[in-house]
Amino acid sequence: MIFDSVFNSFRGIIAYFKIENGVIRKGDKVKFFNTGKEYDADEIGVLKMDMIPRTELRTGDVGYIISGIKTSARGEGGGIPSLTLPVRVTRRLPDSRK
Numbered sequence: 001m002i003f004d005s006v007f008n009s010f011r012g013i014i015a016y017f018k019i020e021n022g023v024i025r026k027g028d029k030v031k032f033f034n035t036g037k038e039y040d041a042d043e044i045g046v047l048k049m050d051m052i053p054r055t056e057l058r059t060g061d062v063g064y065i066i067s068g069i070k071t072s073a074r075g076e077g078g079g080i081p082s083l084t085l086p087v088r089v090t091r092r093l094p095d096s097r098k
Helices: none
Strands: 002-008 012-018 023-025 029-032 038-040 043-047 051-054 056-058 062-066 087-090
Touching: 043 056
Parallel strands: none
Antiparallel strands: 002 012, 012 062, 023 056, 029 038, 029 087, 043 051, 043 062
């Protein structure tokens, strides 16, 4: 679940989130429910006193995601969104009906 975000003029919107269930990996496609748009997880990492890049985050981790989003989803001129809706990782699962 995303609990906050900031705008960086070079990297775009950096969203801070907590993994409620599952795993997210660098390069995964993520879908933001409030806009319905999908983005690549260009960089993910954990939040401590600084942002520490990682290749994978798991349930319970608090981290950040940089996806190259350059504009606010709410369309409020110059506003930084406080994204409060969950992020869903879209990954095709193996077909178990064989």
